Structure formats: C-alpha cells, structure tokens
Amino acid sequence: MRAAAHAAVDEAVAILRAGRDRPLDRIGKAAKDFLTEVDLASEAALKASLAKATPDIGFYGEEGGGADLTKGRVWVADPLDGTINYATGSPLCGVMLGLLQDGEPVLGIIDLPFLGTRVDSGAVQDVDGFDEAIVGMGDAFHQGGGERLDAYLRLTMEVHRRALRFRCVGSAAVLWTWLASGNIQGLLLAHNNPYDVVAGHAIARASGAVVTDYAGAPLTLASKGTLAAAPSIHSDLTALAGDLAART
Incomplete structure (x- = not known):
C-alpha cells in the first residue's frame, strides 16, 4: 500500500x-x-x-x-x-x-x-519550554465567524506573544511536514477537515507528536478542531486553547 x-x-x-x-x-x-x-x-x-x-x-x-x-x-x-x-x-x-x-x-x-x-515519517523536536517553541497556525477564515473566530484570533495573538516564533503559511501540508521534521514544535488548525488532517495525523503520530483536539482529547473524525505538538509543549498549547475549545 x-x-x-x-x-x-x-x-x-x-x-x-x-x-x-x-x-x-x-x-x-x-x-x-x-x-x-x-x-x-x-x-x-x-x-x-x-x-x-x-x-x-x-x-x-x-x-x-x-x-x-x-x-x-x-x-x-x-x-x-x-x-x-x-x-x-x-x-x-x-x-x-x-x-x-x-x-x-x-x-x-x-x-x-x-x-x-x-x-511519510519523521521525528519531532522537543524543547525545554513554550518560550523556545515555534508554533504554526492555520488560516483563521476556516473558523467562520462569531465567538469561535474571535477566540481563534485571540489564541493566535497569545501564541505569537508567548512562543519563540509564530508561523502562518497557508498550507496544512507545510505545517504537518515541518512538525514531523522538527522545524516547528506545534500546530493548530482552524478545522478538522479530513483531507487536511488524516495524512498529517498519521505522520505526526508516527513521528512522536501528540495529536488531539483543542481540549486535548484524542483527535477523531468527529473532532471540531486539530492540535498537534511535541510532547514537551502539548499541555501548554492546549491550556492556551482552552477558550477556543469552550467556544467550538
């Protein structure tokens, strides 16, 4: 196969x-x-x-x-x-x-x-803290509008403020590849569309990433959003995404 x-x-x-x-x-x-x-x-x-x-x-x-x-x-x-x-x-x-x-x-x-x-595989790169992590985020327009979009934009600002660097590149394919290759330590997509997530989910998990929804629950086809990170920063990223999780 x-x-x-x-x-x-x-x-x-x-x-x-x-x-x-x-x-x-x-x-x-x-x-x-x-x-x-x-x-x-x-x-x-x-x-x-x-x-x-x-x-x-x-x-x-x-x-x-x-x-x-x-x-x-x-x-x-x-x-x-x-x-x-x-x-x-x-x-x-x-x-x-x-x-x-x-x-x-x-x-x-x-x-x-x-x-x-x-x-088709890789190795995530852990860091000592969130302030040493590079985090990528998907385009906000996928969130639609209203409170969910506002929460996503607030989260984007917090990630930009607290992480070493912030990335928004307009391609989930690039973010998944960079995570699996150790170029970034976390990613958060504004949705859970299967065509944007299934391949990356399999690769990231095989590369040692923790792949969940915004609240830290296991990611499934029914999840409302996608979050993946190196083990060292996954809890920090889900904590920051708490408001988004509550409004999704």
Whole structure:
C-alpha cells in the first residue's frame, strides 16, 4: 500500500509541476476560497492511480468527496493543499494522501514539490519550554465567524506573544511536514477537515507528536478542531486553547 501511495503522489506532483507556469482559472468554492483545474486534475490522477493499484480500498478527495470515512479502508486525498499559495506563485503548497482504517489514520504521505520535500515519517523536536517553541497556525477564515473566530484570533495573538516564533503559511501540508521534521514544535488548525488532517495525523503520530483536539482529547473524525505538538509543549498549547475549545 505504501508503494501504491507513493506512486499516486508522484503522478499528482507531476501535475502540480506541469501547471505551475501557466495561467489558471479560479473556480469559486466559498468566501475567500477557490480551486483550479490543477486541483481537479491532481485529484483525478490520485483516484485513478489508487483505483488501479488498490481496487479494494475506497477513495475520498477534497474536491469530489467519496467513500464513507468511518468504514473499512479509505484513501483520503488533498490533491493541492495551499491552492491560493500555488495560484499566486508561492512554493508553500503540496499533495497530501492518507489512509484510514475504520476511521483511524494509519498511513500518510505529504509531498511539497516546490520545497523538494516528501515525508511519510519523521521525528519531532522537543524543547525545554513554550518560550523556545515555534508554533504554526492555520488560516483563521476556516473558523467562520462569531465567538469561535474571535477566540481563534485571540489564541493566535497569545501564541505569537508567548512562543519563540509564530508561523502562518497557508498550507496544512507545510505545517504537518515541518512538525514531523522538527522545524516547528506545534500546530493548530482552524478545522478538522479530513483531507487536511488524516495524512498529517498519521505522520505526526508516527513521528512522536501528540495529536488531539483543542481540549486535548484524542483527535477523531468527529473532532471540531486539530492540535498537534511535541510532547514537551502539548499541555501548554492546549491550556492556551482552552477558550477556543469552550467556544467550538
């Protein structure tokens, strides 16, 4: 299965590279969000490659949906994570492919083609305290509005104030990769969309990270938000996220 997953990601990455230097049509998805023909072509390539290599495993993609995520084995794909980055020329984007077994992440691959990085495992880097940690956070617009958004923005300020450094790069693929590679010590996403989380969850957990919801409970498909960190700062990050957890 791992070989089939890597081969499928290879095909998707080739599509991202080929589409890099040509004008792209922007297809509206929601407020402040869009997809492109590259997203669609990448997802189609992933789905076709995996259907051929692993016909007994279901498929769920960001753009087309698919199989029931809670039953059996299902591939979960984000064919182009960081679409806005990609469409505006930033290298901070990638392909994410994860495998669920009865709703539990068991395998993940993330490729950042314009950073020359692919991970399916790693090793998180502990630090001596939160003031020595680098923490990444996902884009706030995923929170919608109201009290939840306000709590997320307040948390962003607290993390920025207390951590060694704060990162917001517009791509969950990049944050998961950096966590597993020891470049950051924690991350917090504004949601728990499976295509943004399953691959990273499997990789981060295998790399020694603690992966939970905002309140520190085990992360599941039903969770309302995603938090992952090196063991040394996980409790600090969940403590800071307490207000957000209460309003989510």
